Amino acid sequence: MTNVTLRTNASFREQLQEGHHRTSGVSPFCMLQIDMIQQFPADYMHQCCLGVMRKLIVLWLRGNLTTRLSSGQVREISSRLLGLRQFMPNLFARKPRGLQDIDRWKATELRQFALYTGKIVLKGVLSDELYAHFMLFSVALAILVCPQLVKQYSSFASDLLVHFVEEGRKLYGDEFLVYNVHSLVHLASDAHAYCGLDECSAFSFENYLHQLKRLVRSGKNPLAQIIKRLGEIDEHREELNNKPAAVVKTQKPNNVFVLSDLQCCEVVSVVDATGEVLCRVYDNLEPLFMQPCNSRLTGVYKAQVRHTRMKQLSQRLLVRKAFFIDAEDDVKIVLTVLHSF
Structure with missing residues (x-):
């Protein structure tokens, strides 16, 4: 497993591994000036x-x-x-x-x-x-x-x-x-x-299918309905783009953010229109596990309620979204959200 030779664009085009190619003809993709390995990533x-x-x-x-x-x-x-x-x-x-x-x-x-x-x-x-x-x-x-x-x-x-x-x-x-x-x-x-x-990955396409389904109002001519709704969205795209940014949520469980490898917070309330929010900050975060690596690497921590304080923070600091899971008395597991779609 560890000493195998990985297939490359050159080895694929030269068909050096005969068992992975058709006996006659080549893929029409080979006519394109692309990397036949790297430009076909796994999903x-x-x-x-x-x-x-x-x-x-x-x-x-x-x-x-x-x-x-x-x-x-x-x-x-x-x-x-x-x-x-x-x-x-x-x-x-x-x-x-x-x-x-x-x-x-x-x-x-x-x-x-x-x-x-x-x-x-x-x-x-x-x-x-x-x-x-x-x-x-x-x-x-x-x-x-x-x-x-x-x-x-x-x-x-x-x-x-x-x-x-x-x-x-x-x-x-x-x-x-x-x-x-x-x-x-x-x-x-x-x-x-x-x-x-x-x-x-295909996640973004799968998620967009859900948005398309929401555009269908009845079972009659669904494709025509989707095209019409997309046209309406395009007409109002500038208006949609000019909408004010969403306000940081204060309701659990949507109000948790990781500030650093030692701090996280949950938003309690929005102070005013200046971008300041009142947060409960958890200090001295600890790793949840040490194998196969320190869990800090992937944004997984333990937070203790006794290490908290109230503090006003700028919304600009609330970048890394996370969520809490109650573990035991006064201990919360903090999981940083890593995926994009």
Whole structure:
């Protein structure tokens, strides 16, 4: 796995790996002056979320007895997921559902589990070995989704994914090494080339389909309705663009922001029109976990209520959105929102 030669634009065009090419003719794309490898990036919505993340959950539910969860463990994880619904901000289109609905989970729900909620609800229920394996995938994906992190840590994420694939074979057997899992070894290079996985994923197109559906008022001539509504939007685009910026929300759970690796805050109220807001600032943030890396790297912290103070801040400082999850008495888990769509 670690000493294989990756396919390049030149090797693809010269068809050096005969098993991956048709016996006659070449792809019409080869007529274009493009990189046949780098300019066809993997779509992590299908590969990682609908592919690898769903496969892991299905293995825990229905796989080999050595890695399958008991019915009690499934109920515990599902109960924890449902308990998180109250903490999920409006940035997430869907609230968590139980594992019994896994066959109906959408890609956004699987991404939510992989990046955010999985590390919380699986801790202490999934075996330590399987949990550590899942965390390799979760942390690597968190790095590659975030444009700021991928610039500096794409090589580290690549190492995590290679280790994830190798360990997956030991834990789940050769049947784990399907195409989606194998393709993870190429994911970091795509993320680095495009400055983050969201820049080359299908999530933005899937989200826009939802907007298009909202333009349809009846079942008659839906395409004509969409075209008419889009025309109306274009006519009023200048008016829409000149609308004042949205006011920072003060209602939970949509009012949390990370200020630095040591501070986060929740907005309590808007002071006045000058851009100042009154915030409850949490100091001395601690990492939630240390393996496979310090969780500060991916914006995951523990905050203690006793380390808080009220302070007025400029709205310009409220850039990194986050959300709280109540852990134990006077302790909150802080999760920075990393994805873009």
